[in-house]
Amino acid sequence: MKTISILPHLALFVALAMCSQQADKIYHIEGTTVERSAYSCLKEFTGEKEGKFFTEQLIRDLANGNEITPDHYEPAQQYKFHWKENGVIHFIGFEAMQTASELHIQQNQAQAQNSNPLIDYAKMTYRDKTPEEQLRLNRLLDEQLDKSEEPSASSTSDKSLQENVTAMETMAYVPLESGTDYAVYNRKxxxxxxxxxxxxxxxxxxxxxxxxxxxxxSIELAKKLADKLSELCN
Structure with missing residues (x-):
């Protein structure tokens, strides 16, 4: 099903839908860089090493002594763990890491000393969408389905899944107070x-x-995970 292949790239579609609104806030200027040495340790985890900081040792405290089971898929650089606590299953995982340069986001010289452009990007992209933005996102998803050569691309099940995708962008985002520069959770x-x-x-x-x-x-676990990540380079 084509829509299933779209789901992991939802952030890209949302970012595209928000692109015109970001244009007047974020600038791309060649040669302008911002040094953020506090988390430079993460930059070594690129290519085949991306995500390998996400280990059982890193998240052990979150499991409160319960036995942790890994479920990694290294070809896709996905690192997942699960455990049971009081009979209830818990899942956490790492999906991706992107830098400002990979996202083609840089600050202009006036902004360079005062803000982190990734925070602006995250706040613009990972937030509840307006009805107009929902419409635009649906159109983008429709275009992807129309381009598909798979017979199921226009099926009822695909359309239903598409509706679920866009529903996850409405009344879903919960900003979290954490030790990170910024953290937000999608409760759907x-x-x-x-x-x-x-x-x-x-x-x-x-x-x-x-x-x-x-x-x-789940929100509580997400906050604990964000706080744990804030300790990575300390």
């Missing part, structure tokens, strides 16, 4: 987005199986 997709210096991390945190997720505990 269970995705956690964290800005650490020049790195934007995409993770997930979920308490309970699909169809029976404990939302408040």
């Amino acid at each position: 997709s269970f995705s956690l987005y964290v800005v650490l210096g020049d790195a934007l991390l995409t993770l997930n945190a979920q308490v309970g199986p699909y169809g029976s997720v404990d939302e408040s505990r």
Whole structure:
């Protein structure tokens, strides 16, 4: 199903939908760089090493002594763990890491000393969308389905899944107070987005199986995970 292949790239579609609104806030100037040494340690985790900082040792405290089971898929650089606590399953994972340069985001010289452009990017991209933005996102997803050569691309099930994708952008985002530069959680997709210096991390945190997720505990787990990540370079 084509829509399933779209789901991991939802952030890209949202970013495209927001692109025109970001244009007057974020500038790309060749040769302008911002040194954020506090989290330079993350920059070594690129290519085949990307995500390998996300180890059982890193997240052990989150499991409160329960046995942790890894479920990694290294070809896609996805690092996941799960455990049971009081009979309830907990999931956390690392999905991706992007730098400001990889996202083609740089500050202009006037902004360079005062803000982190990745925070602006994350706040613009990972937030509840207006009805107009929802419409634009739906159009982008429709275009992707129309381009698909797969017979199922226009099926009822694909359209239903597409509706679920866009629904995850409405009344879903919960900003988190944490030790990171910025963190926000999507309570519908269970995705956690964290800005650490020049790195934007995409993770997930979920308490309970699909169809029976404990939302408040999932948010609490996401916050604990963000706080744990803030210790990475200390």
